[in-house]
Amino acid sequence: KLPSVAGTWPAIWLLGKNITESGAYWETQGYGTTGWPWCGEIDIMEPNIDKTLILGTWHWDNGSGYQYNSASVPLSNSEASQNWHVYALEWNEDDMKVYIDDILVNQMPTIDPFNEEFYILLNVAMGGGLGGPIDPSFTSDQMEIDYVRIYQRSALSVDEVEQVDAIKVSPNPVRDQLNIELKNNLSENVDIKLIDINGRVVGNDSFKTSASINYNTSHLQSGFYFAHLTFSDGTNNVLKFLKQ
Structure with a gap:
């Protein structure tokens, strides 16, 4: 923070x-x-x-x-x-x-x-x-840090690579239309619950799954959002995107 x-x-x-x-x-x-x-x-x-x-x-x-x-x-x-x-x-x-x-x-x-x-x-x-100029009434403030982590990349197995690449969103940040690209998904339907950064549900939609889903974001205010995807086979994914 x-x-x-x-x-x-x-x-x-x-x-x-x-x-x-x-x-x-x-x-x-x-x-x-x-x-x-x-x-x-x-x-x-x-x-x-x-x-x-x-x-x-x-x-x-x-x-x-x-x-x-x-x-x-x-x-x-x-x-x-x-x-x-x-x-x-x-x-x-x-x-x-x-x-x-x-x-x-x-x-x-x-x-x-x-x-x-x-x-x-x-x-x-x-x-x-x-x-910039320091506020004349300044007394104190702070930067809060929860953690610092350093990772070294290692080779992934084929299954891990496929899982990482299974769902992609673009463009990110987005303005009017978010493309959700689905790979290797055999479910017939997907429900998308959209939640804003404050935890409020701002959208509930259902789609027939295909290679990609075009999700309308033109009505959203600027900020970060979480898209909770629930597939008919019981699997779940959470995607995060920034609306400009």
Whole structure:
């Protein structure tokens, strides 16, 4: 849960382990050989100055001058500060992807220097470029963190791959029409219960199952939603999507 007061600048981010920082831990271990932005920086989560967006950003210089790649998804200040969200980075030898609650925020290829070792930081700064002016009445605020987890990808069995890919939604975020793609499903019918981020049921629909279902989202307000799918064979799935 993020701080909500003007002037706070929460972030979940990574820096190249080889950054030159006088007195910092990795510097004392002999890794401080490169300045910023040549070391690289990955910002998994930063709100914008108005606290209406969540940004995913890369900063680097691999010999062609300073560059950055930034994108965002909408998230209100109250939603970000009052409810839990999962901010994630998927990083492999080919590409890097930043997510919030399984919603893709931004992505880019794994170019130099992002093929080196990095370390993670979780902090709240005050003021600055994304904090903005500090509220004169500011006394305190906080960023609450439930967990930090790091996983290493391993090979999946054929059955596991098929299960992961069985249902997909696109586009996500969505505006007017959500496509729910069903693979290897033998059920005749599926019931879809739609629940908003506050737990309210905002839709109940039934469909004859086919290769895909087109679900109308034009009437929904902006925000996160859960689609609970119940198939006639008794299986269930829950999908999460962001309505813009």
